[in-house]
Amino acid sequence: MTDVRIAGVGLHPFGRFPDRTVTDLGVTAVRAALAEAGDPRFDAAFCGTAYAGVAAGHKVLSAIGRTGGPILDVEAGCASGAAALMLAAGAIDAGQYDTVLVFGIEKMPKGIIRSSFFEPWREAAGLAATPAYFALRAQRLQRETGVTKEQLARVVVKNRRHGVDNPDAMFQKETTVEDVLASRVVCEPLHLFMLCSPNEGAAAVVLRRGADAPGAVRLAATALRSHLPGSVLGEATPLSGVDDSDITPPTTLAAQDAFVVAGVTPADLDVVECQDTDAARELLSYEELGICEHGEQGRMVDEGATTLGGRLPVNPSGGLLSKGEPLGASALGQVVELTRQLRSSAGPRQVDGARVALAHTVGRGANASVTILTR
Amino acid sequence: MSGQRVPVRAGLFDEPSPGVAQLLGARCRACDRYFFPRADQCPYCSSTDAEPVALSDTGSVWGWTIVHTAPPGYEGPVPFGFGVVELPEGLRVVTRLEVTDPADLDFGAPVRLAVAPLHENDDGDLVVTYTFAPT
Numbered sequence: 001m002t003d004v005r006i007a008g009v010g011l012h013p014f015g016r017f018p019d020r021t022v023t024d025l026g027v028t029a030v031r032a033a034l035a036e037a038g039d040p041r042f043d044a045a046f047c048g049t050a051y052a053g054v055a056a057g058h059k060v061l062s063a064i065g066r067t068g069g070p071i072l073d074v075e076a077g078c079a080s081g082a083a084a085l086m087l088a089a090g091a092i093d094a095g096q097y098d099t100v101l102v103f104g105i106e107k108m109p110k111g112i113i114r115s116s117f118f119e120p121w122r123e124a125a126g127l128a129a130t131p132a133y134f135a136l137r138a139q140r141l142q143r144e145t146g147v148t149k150e151q152l153a154r155v156v157v158k159n160r161r162h163g164v165d166n167p168d169a170m171f172q173k174e175t176t177v178e179d180v181l182a183s184r185v186v187c188e189p190l191h192l193f194m195l196c197s198p199n200e201g202a203a204a205v206v207l208r209r210g211a212d213a214p215g216a217v218r219l220a221a222t223a224l225r226s227h228l229p230g231s232v233l234g235e236a237t238p239l240s241g242v243d244d245s246d247i248t249p250p251t252t253l254a255a256q257d258a259f260v261v262a263g264v265t266p267a268d269l270d271v272v273e274c275q276d277t278d279a280a281r282e283l284l285s286y287e288e289l290g291i292c293e294h295g296e297q298g299r300m301v302d303e304g305a306t307t308l309g310g311r312l313p314v315n316p317s318g319g320l321l322s323k324g325e326p327l328g329a330s331a332l333g334q335v336v337e338l339t340r341q342l343r344s345s346a347g348p349r350q351v352d353g354a355r356v357a358l359a360h361t362v363g364r365g366a367n368a369s370v371t372i373l374t375r
Numbered sequence: 376m377s378g379q380r381v382p383v384r385a386g387l388f389d390e391p392s393p394g395v396a397q398l399l400g401a402r403c404r405a406c407d408r409y410f411f412p413r414a415d416q417c418p419y420c421s422s423t424d425a426e427p428v429a430l431s432d433t434g435s436v437w438g439w440t441i442v443h444t445a446p447p448g449y450e451g452p453v454p455f456g457f458g459v460v461e462l463p464e465g466l467r468v469v470t471r472l473e474v475t476d477p478a479d480l481d482f483g484a485p486v487r488l489a490v491a492p493l494h495e496n497d498d499g500d501l502v503v504t505y506t507f508a509p510t
Binding site for chain 2: 111112113114118119120123124125126127128129130132135139140185186187188189229230
């Protein structure tokens with residue numbers, strides 16, 4: 001259990017903002033978080049981003065006259081914001097700082113993400129199509145658990161329903177199983193509506209020492225893990241490899257670490273925000289995080305167990321399927337949502353009485369993060 | 376000189392005789408695992424005791440899909456098949472697949488290595504890559 005509390009959170013909505021720079025987005029989120037924290041001072045700043053370029057965090061803090069302390073940009077693919085959070089919490093726990101600003105910023109182009117992760121020859125050979133890797137994972141999930149295409153569509157319907165009540169989401173409109181299955185096939189079995197949109201946004205969190213403050217939302221654990229050697233398509237690793245069915249995926253490694261540090265179990269969770277880059281990814285995450293048994297995920301979705309009002313609501317914010325995914329900001333966007341849930345200030349998407357919350361990302365690297373918040 | 380066939384990257388595969396292709400991999404003498412592309416250190420156990428080998432040219436389909444839109448950095452034809460092929464050595468290779476309809480493949484379907492054209496480069500050469508085709 002860390003001795004770190006969340007003193008303030010802020011967000012720039014996720015969407016597309018052609019008239020604003022990535023710095024503008026960051027300024028909005030950082031200002032909001034510092035205002036909530038009630039004191040604009042901090043000892044250090046960690047900025048999660050993958051595409052914003054050199055000294056991107058400095059540019060945001062320069063714009064508001066808050067430079068002078070250490071400012072570090074942190075990149076860990078889809079887990080960049082969570083990696084920044086982990087470093088900040090660790091520094092507070094180690095006694096290095098008392099207050100740390102953590103923020104994430106991103107402005108992604110539309111369409112398939114171009115990633116320097118793929119060597120030029122893999123791009124030229126057509127082996128850098130990220131949705132195609134997602135599709136292979138979805139196909140294996142269907143084969144190994146019996147999840148149907150309709151159940152994949154139901155994940156989208158659930159998250160988009162949640163997103164209707166999130167004014168910071170890119171899509172605030174419901175959809176239906178029929179509409180999802182009528183959207184064009186991107187890579188069989190995944191249709192367009194089953195994939196999240198890379199987009200733009202920013203999120204910020206102020207961390208402060210002293211988790212025992214009255215009413216505080218405690219940052220109970222932050223964990224970051226990478227894939228074990230040989231983990232082939234467990235997480236979009238474009239390498240060739242051996243059978244990975246016996247190799248623990250990075251999400252499970254991070255979850256195990258986080259549960260131990262926080263002193264909670266999956267059964268204690270009240271609300272979860274998990275990586276739903278595509279509909280199948282959310283269902284894989286259920287099992288990898290330990291919130292369902294192998295093969296149980298399809299039934300969970302059918303029964304509405306992870307819908308608001310269900311046994312364990314997942315992605316009450318609407319998830320990435322509603323919000324879109326600004327890489328560096330998305331993990332911290334989850335933390336903003338869960339902080340509001342634990343403060344009972346999430347409005348129409350509130351999970352009643354939420355006290356233990358988990359945020360999860362997994363992506364390029366592979367990197368996986370699990371963050372646990374308690375109140 | 377233009378009009379040559381050039382590999383998308385040297386050292387991935389070769390064609391010892393017309394119509395015959397092989398992937399250039401390696402076997403780790405320490406952990407007995409095979410890997411591709413070839414490297415001087417085992418990605419599984421970190422041993423540097425790896426021997427270069429030519430991998431089997433037949434395998435079975437582990438997963439597959441069709442890519443309909445050209446991904447970043449790709450100048451070849453669309454749609455094209457994409458997937459993972461399992462080789463007898465216990466190795467899985469991320470690869471193109473010579474199908475454009477997902478119904479043309481199934482789990483475990485037998486496939487054979489081939490070399491296929493991608494695009495013409497600025498020198499007028501034909502860039503080619505490894506691929507697997509149904510047998």
